[in-house]
Every structure is written in structure tokens, then in C-alpha cells.
Amino acid sequence: MDELKTKYTFWKLINQYDIEIPIMQRDFAQGRINEKTNAIREGLLDSLFRSIDDECNIDFDFVYGTVQYEKLFPLDGQQRLTTLFLLHWYIAMKEGKLTDEVSEILDKFTYSTRISSREFCHALVNFDFDLEADTKVSEVIKNSNWYFRSWDKDPTIKAMIVMIEDIHAKFFDAEDMFDKLIRDIDENPPITFSFISLEDYSLTDNLYIKMNARGKSLSNFENFKAKFMQYLKNQGFEYKHFEDSIDNKWTDLLWEYRSKDNTIDDAFIRLFTFITEMIYTEGTEAKDMNSPYRTFNIATFIKTYDSNEKVQRLYEMLDLWNSKDEIYDCMKSIFSTEYEEGKTRLFDNNCNMMDRCLSGENLSFPNKVLLYMVMRRLVYYKKQGNTDDGINDYARVIRNLVSRIRTLSGYVYQSDFRYGRHAIPFVQFIAANLLGADDVYKVLPSLTAPTAVREENLQDEIDKAKINNEDVYNKLRIQHLEDSNIFKGSIHNVIGLLADSNEDYTDIFESIFSADNTTLVTRALLSIADYGIRLGGGALGDRVYFGTKGNWNTILTSKRDDSYAEIFYKLITQYNKITAKNTKDKLKEIIDTNQKSIDRMAWRYYFVKYSRMLGKLNMLYAFKNRKENNIKIHRMDGSTLNGYHIVPFYREIALQLGNEKCDLDRCRGINSEEGTIVLKCGVSVEQSEDGGWVISREDEMKDVVDEGIDEVIQKYDSIEKDDLDYVEQGVMLCAMLYETLNSK
Template sequence: MRTNYIEILRNKVEIPIIQRDYAQGRTDKKTNRIRKDFLDILFDFISKKQFNPDMEIELDFIYGFNEKDTNNQTTFIPIDGQQRLTTLWLLYWFVSVKENISDEDVTFLSYFLYETRHSTTEFYRNLIHFKPEFSHKHINEEITNQPWYFETWDFDPSIQAMLVVLKDIEVRYRNLDINSVWKIIENSPFYFYKLDMEKVGLTDDLYIKMNSRGKPLTEFEYFKAGFAEIISEPKQKKRFEESIDGIWIDTVWHIIFEFGSLSQNEDIALTVDNSFLNLFNFITSIISFKKDLKDSNDRRYTNTVESADLLKIIYSDIENQNFLFDTLDAICNQEQQEPTFWNNLFYIEKENFDIHKTRLFFQHKDTNLLRRCLFHYSDYRGLSLPEQILLLGCFTQLKTPSSSFNEQIRTLRNLVVNSENELRESVLGNVFEEAEHFIKNGDLEIFKTFKTDQIEEEKSKKEYLNQSPTNRETLQKLEDSEILRGSISLFPLESNFKNRAKKFLELFDEDDIISDFNTKSNLLLSFGDYSQDDGTLKNLMCDKSRVIRNFLTTPGYNKIHFYEKTRKVVLQCLDFFIANQSISIQHKIQETLSNYSNNPKDWKYYFMKYSFFRESCNQGYYFFWKGNDYCIWKMKEKQFNGHHWNPFFYEIKNSERIKNINLENYGAKLVFSYNRKKILISSLPNGFLIENGMTDRRANTLLDELEEKGIINNEGHYVVPQNSNEIDLQDRIQLLELMLKEFEKK
């Protein structure tokens, strides 16, 4: 039954004790927005009604029970509607006292009772009889200074919420600048659809369940009511209202229900509402970036609560409305007509390669990016920028289908995955525009914002495949390698590309290169120095996939070294095994080490022979100080204020071939102790420096013995034989260990 507010109150309204506190005056972000929106609606209506006396406003359904007392007096007990009824009561009370309305005309206000707390009921009774003088800056201050106001009410959440709302009402009332607001509202133009639950057979148990101790309206419910008010064009408003309660929400419901990820304790309706808002917020964020729309505080759109004002700006534009509506309609059509769209488009695991699919490398493994958006757009995991760009590309395809979409989405995947440093908020508008345009038109020339090297690579690959279409599958497998992720600049696109690509995938399988990194790195060293300089440091990779990926895709640490050293060594390696199919990796490594036995031993020899040179080097960085092959620090990370060691000493210490030695952190010297004597050992370009490690040098006979036998010179130098190029002729680790073992034998 359609009933106005005063008619509802004249039959007496009582907020039952089972209901929650009055909440619209809370000061959290979400409630601030909800209160602001509701009061804005009320006061905007009042402002317009002064020029149109016949105007009315509907404030949705309220429902509850009717009870009769011993005097046959009917009391309406609302289940839903408490917040709106209370806010209107505060509005009527404030206007009545502000404009000195007689007690007889406001008798209906006394029929509104709160039983949620005794303190709230007492506050209402006092407020009804209170005649403020408006002697304070705000009405809430005057109320709290009254003798009837108890200090304990400062802790009553309903009372405090009412004071907040009264203050907000007062501010809006001042801004109206209307002589008599009461004349506008006295006959109550505020209408509800009042549903008496006993008439439809609802039980007391259901009453309690529906109330759930007074759950507030969800953000989705406030969004749905408020968003329709933004749309002025009747056809657009009708389209929204029919779809939001129909195909759009039904589609989200179907996706979530089919996924079956909800626990028994989860509210599927609430999950559906929140999931729809995630999708809505994602699409709206895309629009705000593309159109460069911000709020008055220069902030981007985030969600319907924190960006309520910006929401109105965005969707006052019918073009933006259509972008939203068309996208949602396209999603619904896809779910109905092509439910396997996402699984047919993407794959995750390498063994599921399909020439018609594109591999995704995101941490949260799900081929259904739409579902990822529905569940996670707003949470702490969220959607990464690459995921957002790909999702926009997919939505664009759903609206404007392209016959070459599978190739286009692969190209877009390559660009977003390899443009990590370029994808910043300041350029997202351009990124979204370029991605959308590319899916619509397939024009690579549109790309200006992504990584330049990758853009040029995509153009080269397109040209190459036009000339060699039979190599598409091999190229795609290479792109889909976890360690390359779309960037194949390691390979020249020339006649022997296919054979090299196949051999690379065989020799440097994405799993094997991690699990057996030492073997793979030694294999490369067998063909030369593949390192890349990064400032003063040299990088040789390590067994971390991200490090390997950065190293093998341009620009790694040093673009010049990538092409002149890394690429050259990798291609030599591939060509060798293409030409020598019967030779194994281990055979080639052993052959290289054997060749060192009668030849000078540069730094590559030591890295290949001694496994601890690679240990605890998390990013693959080494510092070659003095520009020498043998004065090296192995960096645990990349900073000298972190752990770093001499790799020669690290090998000697951790191999445990020598006893009585110790090696501390931060580039410490190797310590050798014997018979309560101690010496310190450090590296020199041509050998080692042996120093006294005792407080009393005279007591260190160990050092004297080394000098007397001519093992070290009078400067403490232990010299390793070298050729004219200052490269070791003998293994310096073996020589040092041999010297130390002589003392152990004694």
C-alpha cells in the first residue's frame, strides 16, 4: 500500500528491540556517503517542490508487522525502513522547532518510538519537548549542553548518530534559503510502499532471519537506487532499471553459482551484489582513465562509495552510459551464447599449449579474467594492470568481434607482460585507448605507450609470419615459454629461426633451467662469456625465473651486452647442438673443463668447476674489483651493505675439504687456525695475501714457517703461476687447499 510518512506515524511506529542501532549518522566513509546521498535527495526534492507543489517522492518499500495493544491501538513494527523513517523524523523535528510550528501540528512525532535501547527512548522523549534557541554554532552542540542530556548518552551509538544527522540537516536547511520549509513538507510528500508482513503469511522466525539483527542496506542497494537518479534520459534509465534487476545481475549470479566456490556460510546474494559492483567499478575506472576524469580533489575513480561525486560526473555523459551498458550486455551475450569463451582463449600450464590459445602468466592462475574481476577487483589481490588491459581487450572483442582476435590478444599479452616499467597510472588512459583501438582495428601503429622494443618486435614477428606462416606454431611455443613470456628478441627472425627455437625449448626448458640451473649456466659458459654488466656489477643469472626472464629478454641489464654477448653465446650453443645431435650437454661441459687442464684458467673455469660459486647469489650479481678475473665478490642480493663473499673462499669453506677454517660475511677474509695459531687470507690478482691473525705477531710461528719455506714472500704474497695475460696457469683453489692441508697433516 502506498502511504505517506505522516500517515505511517499517525498509527504509531515502534522500532523493536531486536533492531540494530540507528546507523545513518555513523562517520565511516561508506556511511558518510550513504547519509550524504539520502539527505541530498531529500533536500534537492524540497528545493524543487517549492516551484512545483504537486511533486511527490517515493522512498521505496518498508515492511513490518502491525500489533494491537489492549486499547486496540495499532503499532507498526518495521523490519526494513528504520533508517529512512528515523532520518525523516529528525528532518520533521528540526524544521518544526526551527520554524516554531505548534505542538498540535507535530503531534505525530510523538508516535515514533525507539525500543532498541532505553537511553534512546528517553532521548526521543526529551527531544520532542525541547525548544532550542539556536544559540550555538550547531544544533547538536545545543542539545548536548542541555541539563536533560546525560553524559552516558555520549556512548549510545543511536543517539550519537542522530546528533550527526541533525547537524547535517541544519547545514542543508541553511543552504536552502526558503522562508518556510514546513509548508512544503507539512502534508508529507514523502511516500513509501508499506508492506504488512502478516498479510502475506510470513512467520516470526522469518521475521528474525530477515532482520538478522538489522543488517544495513548493502552498497549495491544504495548504488542501484542512486545510479538511476543520475540518468536523465528516460530510455537510458529504463534500460538500466530493467537490466540491473534482470539480465545483468542474473548473469553474475549464474557465473558465481556455476563456479561453485562459495561455502555454506556465505551469502550468495551478497556475493552477487558485491561481484557486480566489482565489474561495474572496473568498467567505470576504464572510462575515467580514458576520459581523464577526476573529482574535485584530483582523485581517480575507485568505487561507488569513495567516488560518489565523480560517479555523477562520469555517467551524466550518455556516451559513458552506453559504454557501460554495451559492455555489460556483451558479457551477458557471451555467457549465454559462448560460455567456453575464456577457456578457449587462454591456458595456464605449458602442456596445454594450443595454437589457438594464449598462455597467461599471472600469479593467480585463472583463464577466466571476467571471473577474476568479479571476485577480486576490489580485494587485496585485485587485478594487475596487465590483467586489466587484457580484460578490456576481451570486452572490446565481445562488443565488436574481430576475426583475428586470437592473434591480437596474443600480441596484446606480449606487450602488457613486457611493459612493466611503462605501465603507470599517468599513462593508463593512453594504454586503454591503444588496447581498445588495436582489438577493433588490428593496427600495430597505434601503440606508442608500451615498451618500444616490444612494439618493434611485434611488428617484426607479424612481418615474419606473413612470409613464413608455417612457423607460427614454433614461434608461439617460444613466446609461451615461462622464461621468455612473449619476448623472443634473443632470436633473429631469419631462415634458421625454427630450428633454433625448437632447440632452445629442448635445451632450456622452463622447468629444467630452474631445477638444474648450474648445468645450464655451465653449458652457456662452455661457449663463452654470456654475462651482462649492470652498472659496476656483472650479472650471470641465477636459478630464479624472474632473473632469468629479465636476463634473456631485452633490455636485460645491458642492451649492448644482451646482443653482443648473451645472444651471441646462446645462438652459438644452439647452432652447435643442431649440428651435433648426438653430443649431450654433460659431454660438452666436461669437454670444456678438460680443455682447461692444459690451458690457462680464467674466471669462467672456476664458475664451471666449483658449484658454490653460484650458491646464495639470489639475483646473479658479482663484483669484479680491480678489474681482475680473481678478485670477486659474490652478492647475495645487489647491495654491498648486504651479504657478500669472496666466491673462492666460499667454495673452500662450504665444500668442507679443509678443516679449521672460518669465513664470515660482508667480504670477510678467510681464517685458518692451526695449533692455536691463526692466519688471514684474502685474494690478490696474482694469488693470495697471507696475514697475521693474532694479537701478538711474535707468537704466530705459523706465519714464520710459511715465510721460511718460501711459500709466501716477505710481503705475505702467495703467488699463483700466471701467463703474460695474468691468467692462472694452475687452479688457485687447489693450490691454496694443498698448502693448508700440509698443516693439517702435521
């Protein structure tokens, strides 16, 4: 077949033959509108533009076809030939060179797939109009008197118009291109291909099937390899390493991540996407934007590598490891899923972030930043030829900083780390200040944080660094506590404890906050001060959260002021002084001791004294105000008002009265309705604004109830109540009402 193969340009081919796309061929597809085709079309036009503008030849591979009576029927290459046909027409027309002779030559290209496609091609090559940069070429074509509305349904015509529009956007500003396009084959034409004539065959369905059975459309990976290699060569960048490694070393690295069809295409695309996205991140301007790499667009990815430095960085990243085992060993030496001395704990139960990336798991941006900057450091020390003894501290500081960009969702902290707002400035800050630091803790005190990193978060790391720099044991104590589930790197509220003592407090905090001690812990903390976190407001007042088992992190790591840190300081100090053997007994003793000093008018007094006032689920309460003497507080069943809620004081009174006297189910409110104490004697009781009691009756029992209520009020007012708290007073009043009214 070598004798039949000849180098051609489109202009040479169309001058030599009439070109007819056979009826068995598919419609023109390069103008379809979908994510993948858009990317292919953009990359194709970029390559064509560069080849013509730079006068740098691009090889369009092979075009196969059979020739009958000077007419060529392409069997492979239809898409490329159609694009070249449209490009020649557009440039000739734009440059005023669409002469009768040129139109006549271009008219030799046609489609036999549909009559409409054939007629469109004929009309197009004879169509000439004035162009401006903002001309909507598709509208001009469709508004022409030769264009039939029925052609809108022809997929080939639709695709051709899309391609023309994109050609216009890409080539309008270019000049003097047509003469370059039609150069003779021996005058360095910009676009060539090898044409193989199969004139010994007849044009049959069987031939077409055989020709197309030899392969399928190129995958994203195959397209990428070819186009990236061509790009590197055209730009004069180092390409030999890519050429040597893509099918050898890097294939070996990714082979254990191969797909079911035994290809590494997906794994390589994932790895290349991650590295390219982060290289772009390190070099671009920080602004609020989405990542341009959310989908794989070959043209976008290739354009990232606009310098040899970036190309070399890509190679360095890809060369870091030789096998899946090496990746595992490296990740395991730096990260862990539980606290391990000398490692940085990750809190999502899988410390091998690179394995997750290659396996198709979507890494969060905090994890991407952490993984990339660790890889950058590995490369840095590898090039230096030095051992990196500080990589754990480096990784730990990054983990802490990225994890502190968060927001409350309900009453649980979720990451609020955005690509443009955070990832870009974080990567640049770390690369500029920490990447090559042998000991990051010695560098930290001299740094100033950019806005995105947040000064207070950097200050937390500086505060820890100052303690760490004093003693190796101090660093171990801090890192042990940081890696606890209840802190997850944020220990700013308890750093004072570590500074004042040499004790490792991790076991103490975990024994208090990790066990099933929610009610006791809440009462112990409230016995010291009001520590609740405000989550928002509503019809019933501010929503305040007090913490629950499994989510004490919200409480322990939220506020950032001395008074809040003082609460935890007092709790742990008191806890350590008590000689009781177990945590529950120690907490009970703290409660009993502190309760004596709480004002009995304060709502905290009742939460501390009466354990049943606290819930067992979300510990979420609504306060009309947070004043000490306010007892009209609603305990919420859910995180919003769209559910039941009850005043804890009313609930405690109802429980003490018992089901015989009080209808506990009717004491609850729903949505914005407030609950009351509903007695089984025709009345309900609630607290008044001045701290007294309001008694309401059911209308059908008006006379009997009014008489009984008056009697109870007189008797209640005559009793000395100075030694009784609100709950005890409420129980007494309700009991009197029940007994009096039921005796009538």
C-alpha cells in the same frame, strides 16, 4: 489490509499522530559508522536531496504500525522515520523556520527505547543556532548546556548525531526546501510512503516478533537493484532493459555461480563491480590513485553512470553471454594455459578470467584490463555483425604490454601495474588505438605510446609487428617463443635471431634454459661475456644475479641494449653449429671453446673453468667491483647479507685441499664479515688488494708459525708461477703452509 493503507508524508503523519518508537525496537542504525552503513547513508541522503531539489517524488515504501489513543507505534519503518525527523528539524532550523509551532509538531516524535533518547529528541527540536558551511554540528550539539556527557553512550543518540552531520554536509547549500517537505499529499510532495495502520492488533512482543520474522535486512544486491532502478528512472536513462533482465536473462547467466543459499547476489555484485570499475577507468582522468571500487559502495557505483552511453555499455557487457558454458567456450577460444596456435597464453594456469571474476577470485589489474578490453572488442564486433579474425593478436599485444610493467622483487620479476598510474592510461590507449583494428600489427607501427605504456615496450611490439607483417610463419614463430615460460611475452633480447633466420627457436631456448642445466648455462654465457644483472648493493659490494632453473626469465628479459642481445645471439649461433646430440654436450663444447680466449686474469675465466665456484641455488654474488681482474667475489646463500657467504675462489681452493688440510665450514663469512681460507695449521689465507696473498696466524702459535710462514714465503716466491692461475697458485701456497707448519 488494503483499506488500511494510505499515502503519507512525514509531516502529515506527525501532524496526525504522536510517533513513539517502541521499546522493543532496535536502536537507530542508519547513523552507525562502518563501511556498509556509511555507503547506505550516503546513498539515502543523495536520493532524498535529489527528490527534494528536483521535485521528483521518491517512494519510501511501507511503514507499518499500530495506533493507540492517537499515538503511533511503528513496527517497520523506524529507521526511515527517524531520518525524516532529523531532516525536517535540520532544514527548518537552517532556513529559520524552526518556529514554536514547528518545534511543537516535531516534539511529537520520540523514542521509548531509552530515557536518554527520548530526552535528546525533545531537547533537539527546541534547539536553534546559526549555521555556517564549516560548522561542526556535532560539536555544537555536544557543547550545548542541555547535552549530558552520559548520552555519549547511547547508540541511538550517537547515530543521530552522525546522521545530522552528514545531513549538514549534504543539505547546507540547498535553499527553500522546508516548504517542499511539508507540502500536502495532493501537492506533489517529494517524499512519501504508504502507511498501514494495524489498529486491530494490540502492541505485544508477539506481534513485533511476527512482523519482523517476515524478512531480514535487504542485502547489498537488493539495495543496489532498487536504488539503481530508481536512479535510472530519475535521470531519464534507459531502465527497461535493466528491469527486464535483472531477474531473467542475467539471473540465468549467473545461476551456476549461485551461492550456497541459492542466490546470485554475490556473483552479480562481482560482475557489476568489475564492469563498473573498468567503465569508470576508461572515462576518468589518468592520475596516481587507488581504485574507488575496492569495496562495494552503492552510491559510488551508481554515480559512475552519469550518461546513457555508460548505461548502454553496462548492458552490452552484461548481455555478452547467456550461460556459464558460453563464458567458458569464449574464454577457451581466445586464451590458453599452454601455447596453442591462434590463442593467447596466460601464465597463471587459468585462462577463464571471467569465471575467476564471478567465482570471487581477485583479478590483478593487468588481467582486469586484458579481460575488459577483450570484452569491449567482442561487443564491438558483435554490434558490427562481423567475424573477428584478429582478436588473438589484439589480446596478445595487450598481454605483452601490461606484463612489461614490472619490478624486481629479490631476483624475480613481479607486476608493478598500478590502477591510477597504469590501468587508466592503458585502457584509454587501447580503446583509442587498437579496439577496432582488424589487424593490430598493421596499426602498431604508426602509434606513439603515452608515458605509462612506455615507448620501449610499445617499440618491442612494433619490432615484432614488422616481422609478422612479412610472413604468416614469422608470426607463428614469434608467438610460439613469446608463450614460453622463459620469455612470457618479452622477446626483445632475441628478436634479432628471429629477424635473421626462419628457424623456430622455441625448442632450442627451452632445451637450454628449462632443463636442469643451471651451472652449464651460466658457464656458457659467462664464456661469452659478463651478463649478470645488478640487484643492488651492500657492504660486500654490488649484488649480481646470474640466473637459475625456473627463473631464467629475469636474465633473458632484463636488459635492453645491443650488447646484451649479442650475448644470446652468440650463444644460440654457437649452439646451432655444434653437431653434438644433446644439450649438455653442446654447452660443454661452447665452454671449452670460449674459455681459451678469456684472459686468465679475469674472474670470468675461473667461473667458466671451475664449475664448483657456481652455486646450485640462487646464483647470487656480491662484487666489490665488476673489473675483470677482481677475484674477491662473494657467493651468497640468501638474497641479502643476513646470511652466510663465501668467496668462490676460496671455496675451490679449500675443496681441492680437502677437509684434512682446510676447515671449509670456517671459510665462510656471515653478514658483512668477509671469509678466508682457514687451514688446519693455525693460519688463514686471503687475497690482497694487489692480487697477492695475505697470511694471518693464530696468536697462541706465534713463534712457531712466524718461522714457518717466513720459510714458506721464501720457497713460494722462488717458484715460477706464470703458467698457474689464481686457484692453482692458492692451492700450492696453502698446501706448502699446511705441510711446513704441521711439521714444526
